[in-house]
Amino acid sequence: MALLEIFDPKAAPRPIGIDLGTTNSLVARVRDGKPVVITDCNAEKLVPSVVHYDPRGRVIVGVDAQRLAVDFPRETIVSVKRFMGRGADDPETRRLGTYEFVEPKTPEEAKSVRFKIRDRSVTPVEVSAEVLKVLRSLAEDELRSVGGVVITVPAYFDDAQRQATKDAGKLAGLDVLRLLNEPTAAALAYGLEKQKNGLFAVYDLGGGTFDVTILLLDDGVFQVRSTGGDSALGGDDMDRALAERLLHDLGVPVENRPRELVRLALDTARKIKHGLTETDRVEAEIEVTGGTRKLAVTRAEFDALIKPIVERTGVACRRALRDAGVSADELDGVILVGGSTRVPYVRQYVEKLFGKPPLCDLDPEEVVALGAAIQADILAGTKERADEILLLDVLPLSLGLETMGGVVEKILPRNTTIPAGARQTFTTYADNQTGFDLHIVQGERELAIDCRSLARFVLKGIPPMPAGLARLEVTFRVDADGLLSVTANELTTGVEQKVEVKPSYGLTDEEVETMLMAALDHGEEDLEKRQLIEARVEAERVVLATKKALVADADLLEGDEERARIDEALAGLEEAIRGTRAAIIRGRTEVLDDVTHGWAGRRMDRAIARAIAGKDVTAIEGTVAKARGVEAHLAEHAGHNAPDGDASGTGS
Amino acid sequence: MIDPFQTLGVEARFDLDPDDLARRHRDLSRALHPDRYAGAPAAERRLSLSRAIEVNDAFRVLKDPIRRAEALLRRAGVPVGETAEPKPSPDLLMEMMERREELGDARRRKDLDAVRALAEAIRGREREVLASMGRQFAASDPDATKLAVVLPELGELRYLRRFLDEASAIEEELSS
Numbered sequence: 150m151a152l153l154e155i156f157d158p159k160a161a162p163r164p165i166g167i168d169l170g171t172t173n174s175l176v177a178r179v180r181d182g183k184p185v186v187i188t189d190c191n192a193e194k195l196v197p198s199v200v201h202y203d204p205r206g207r208v209i210v211g212v213d214a215q216r217l218a219v220d221f222p223r224e225t226i227v228s229v230k231r232f233m234g235r236g237a238d239d240p241e242t243r244r245l246g247t248y249e250f251v252e253p254k255t256p257e258e259a260k261s262v263r264f265k266i267r268d269r270s271v272t273p274v275e276v277s278a279e280v281l282k283v284l285r286s287l288a289e290d291e292l293r294s295v296g297g298v299v300i301t302v303p304a305y306f307d308d309a310q311r312q313a314t315k316d317a318g319k320l321a322g323l324d325v326l327r328l329l330n331e332p333t334a335a336a337l338a339y340g341l342e343k344q345k346n347g348l349f350a351v352y353d354l355g356g357g358t359f360d361v362t363i364l365l366l367d368d369g370v371f372q373v374r375s376t377g378g379d380s381a382l383g384g385d386d387m388d389r390a391l392a393e394r395l396l397h398d399l400g401v402p403v404e405n406r407p408r409e410l411v412r413l414a415l416d417t418a419r420k421i422k423h424g425l426t427e428t429d430r431v432e433a434e435i436e437v438t439g440g441t442r443k444l445a446v447t448r449a450e451f452d453a454l455i456k457p458i459v460e461r462t463g464v465a466c467r468r469a470l471r472d473a474g475v476s477a478d479e480l481d482g483v484i485l486v487g488g489s490t491r492v493p494y495v496r497q498y499v500e501k502l503f504g505k506p507p508l509c510d511l512d513p514e515e516v517v518a519l520g521a522a523i524q525a526d527i528l529a530g531t532k533e534r535a536d537e538i539l540l541l542d543v544l545p546l547s548l549g550l551e552t553m554g555g556v557v558e559k560i561l562p563r564n565t566t567i568p569a570g571a572r573q574t575f576t577t578y579a580d581n582q583t584g585f586d587l588h589i590v591q592g593e594r595e596l597a598i599d600c601r602s603l604a605r606f607v608l609k610g611i612p613p614m615p616a617g618l619a620r621l622e623v624t625f626r627v628d629a630d631g632l633l634s635v636t637a638n639e640l641t642t643g644v645e646q647k648v649e650v651k652p653s654y655g656l657t658d659e660e661v662e663t664m665l666m667a668a669l670d671h672g673e674e675d676l677e678k679r680q681l682i683e684a685r686v687e688a689e690r691v692v693l694a695t696k697k698a699l700v701a702d703a704d705l706l707e708g709d710e711e712r713a714r715i716d717e718a719l720a721g722l723e724e725a726i727r728g729t730r731a732a733i734i735r736g737r738t739e740v741l742d743d744v745t746h747g748w749a750g751r752r753m754d755r756a757i758a759r760a761i762a763g764k765d766v767t768a769i770e771g772t773v774a775k776a777r778g779v780e781a782h783l784a785e786h787a788g789h790n791a792p793d794g795d796a797s798g799t800g801s
Numbered sequence: 802m803i804d805p806f807q808t809l810g811v812e813a814r815f816d817l818d819p820d821d822l823a824r825r826h827r828d829l830s831r832a833l834h835p836d837r838y839a840g841a842p843a844a845e846r847r848l849s850l851s852r853a854i855e856v857n858d859a860f861r862v863l864k865d866p867i868r869r870a871e872a873l874l875r876r877a878g879v880p881v882g883e884t885a886e887p888k889p890s891p892d893l894l895m896e897m898m899e900r901r902e903e904l905g906d907a908r909r910r911k912d913l914d915a916v917r918a919l920a921e922a923i924r925g926r927e928r929e930v931l932a933s934m935g936r937q938f939a940a941s942d943p944d945a946t947k948l949a950v951v952l953p954e955l956g957e958l959r960y961l962r963r964f965l966d967e968a969s970a971i972e973e974e975l976s977s
């Protein structure tokens with residue numbers, strides 16, 4: 150079998166799961182029904198998420214890049230995840246660090262952090278894509294052909310951070326099946342391995358981010374009840390706190406710190422921190438101009454330094470418990486994830502907070518990647534009995550619109566199960582107002598200015614009329630990746646205007662496309678090749694799914710005519726796949742989509758009926774008859790989604 | 802309008818068993834969740850997304866007693882929403898004002914225990930109102946004029962809910 154695999158020239162693409170961490174990244178896959186981490190030629194599992202740009206334009210990633218960090222502090226990016234989806238003025242750019250940033254010249258540019266590396270300007274998305282490319286090639290070395298990918302993100306990542314991660318995947322040439330929340334991934338791996346049911350908390354403190362998730366494990370269903378966290382809180386902050394002290398002890402003035410020394414102090418701090426996990430006192434040496442200086446730190450000193458950092462996790466945990474409507478003693482266990490949970494003080498704190506010793510019998514650094522691999526296996530349809538497993542996740546941060554006076558009107562509250570949708574009706578507040586200004590924000594604060602701004606747009610061309618008469622309907626939809634799309638409709642006087650917005654964090658789709666082109670050696674030509682491959686992969690997936698369905702659900706076809714139309718479209722698509730024109734393949738995929746639409750609906754109804762079979766037959770029939778698309782549903786729900794159920798909507 | 806009871810395939814009543822409801826939501830999610838359709842044609846993926854959103858929304862409505870009551874009333878053709886409902890009684894307004902003042906005082910004193918005690922008292926009251934509403938819904942015919950008797954209690958529930966939201970925000974503020 151193994152031999153056959155190695156020599157098979159047309160290897161089937163295999164799904165993989167990636168944990169794109171702040172400090173370390175891993176790639177895993179499922180082998181013989183069990184998730185395993187893929188190792189490099191040195192049997193290393195972790196790839197340090199460090200990227201170095203050398204003077205000749207080459208990119209070095211991982212351990213080798215890490216070695217260059219001290220000598221090239223500006224050109225070596227560590228912890229890039231802390232900058233994902235962040236604006237140029239983000240507080241992270243002002244914390245202790247070694248980078249140079251590009252001064253934004255336009256408001257557009259200011260929407261994303263840009264590193265100044267020699268004469269280049271590099272975005273966090275590009276840096277992350279370099280890490281992903283290395284993971285991809287690691288996976289390709291073992292599997293030869295990589296199919297769909299699940300990439301994990303901190304549960305507390307906002308829309309911009311998620312979108313940035315997905316773009317990085319695209320830039321690295323990956324087919325991103327899904328973004329999966331890290332704690333949920335960990336719970337999936339843990340739950341399947343330990344075969345446990347119950348209510349659990351996942352406490353994930355990594356290098357750069359903190360997440361806490363409360364979820365119910367019930368025979369393969371992983372239902373997230375609530376999530377909380379801080380996407381800028383982790384081991385890096387412990388390193389910084391200790392490095393500040395080291396620099397102080399060395400007598401380095403705050404206003405004059407060479408970047409090399411800062412990097413060295415941060416690295417030394419991390420080594421000391423790791424040492425203190427094992428022993429009570431650690432000595433270290435640090436090279437400064439004028440010789441080597443010896444330093445010593447005790448565990449008690451270190452604990453005092455990190456106390457405020459660790460206590461911040463407690464705030465998030467208490468809120469998550471409150472949001473889930475449970476108390477700590479109702480939990481069946483607390484699962485520890487992330488390298489920073491190795492710190493003894495963190496363990497003690499968690500034990501005290503939840504009133505029970507945490508579970509740490511799985512490797513806290515691997516468990517997220519293992520969960521991602523399982524999810525990829527499920528989504529790719531290769532997992533056996535995949536239908537027994539279901540992940541029900543939530544939106545981490547409320548989504549809303551800015552209304553009068555800069556106040557936020559929440560459209561979808563945090564911890565709503567995703568996918569989710571809601572619609573709100575607004576009206577004009579001035580006579581003869583001809584435009585609506587829409588500002589979409591994310592966060593819990595009352596004022597828009599304190600929330601994360603996701604997108605702004607103007608709906609124009611409203612016919613002049615008295616205040617309060619125009620009706621604007623705004624629809625929010627959050628998909629299973631936790632990504633938002635917004636549609637706005639102006640419905641007065643029968644004129645229907647639709648504006649669709651995808652929130653952006655500074656990189657437009659075109660920019661990503663341009664980056665993709667630039668990254669390929671032969672630009673245009675390679676892009677075409679890639680598009681062809683992508684179109685084929687998608688088309689083959691559709692052909693396979695349709696053929697499978699034709700075997701299972703042929704009885705739901707309405708007569709021979711429908712069957713004939715589908716057969717014809719199938720044949721057409723298969724012929725196109727053998728050709729080399731991406732546009733034709735895509736066109737015929739759409740044709741097949743079209744002719745199978747009605748039948749697909751009937752099949753879904755059957756799936757619903759089966760899901761609740763034997764429970765209440767008449768009720769099921771009702772469900773099936775009434776189940777319709779969300780558009781119809783939302784249209785009828787217009788204005789009823791306000792949190793307080795106020796059907797009149799709020800003036801904007 | 803689409804009926805959340807119908808979407809979830811459960812009986813249209815106020816006193817639904819929360820476990821049954823959760824089970825039904827889960828069964829439907831197993832069949833509809835976009836994860837089940839990851840490899841499916843684009844049209845099917847869109848359909849699954851729409852339906853999963855619909856099922857999640859219905860579950861969200863039915864889990865929440867206020868929105869569940871609204872859904873029942875709407876089914877019967879009773880207009881709901883604060884502007885459509887009768888004005889709350891002066892007694893209730895007065896009482897809520899007093900409670901909120903107490904809450905504000907506790908907040909100023911940074912007295913977390915007092916905030917919790919106030920919230921607990923209101924939660925007790927909420928339970929009573931819910932039980933009474935359950936009885937009213939069960940007793941009345943699904944006829945618009947008769948169902949309207951629950952409206953004052955629904956209004957009260959909204960006030961209690963707002964109070965509890967405020968209390969939990971203060972609790973969060975004081976405990977961090």
Ligand SMILES: Nc1ncnc2c1ncn2[C@@H]1O[C@H](COP(=O)(O)OP(=O)(O)OP(=O)(O)O)[C@@H](O)[C@H]1O
Nearest residue numbers: 170171172173355356357358384423426487488489
């Ligand atoms: N033995 C140890 N003692 C203390 N800290 C440790 C130890 N081992 C690892 N860490 C810390 O754990 C962090 C890395 O953990 P991990 O690999 O789980 O993070 P990550 O997944 O890269 O980050 P994130 O999940 O935040 O994106 C680093 O800050 C590292 O210093």
Ligand SMILES: [Mg+2]
Nearest residue numbers: 170355487517
């Ligand atoms: Mg991690």
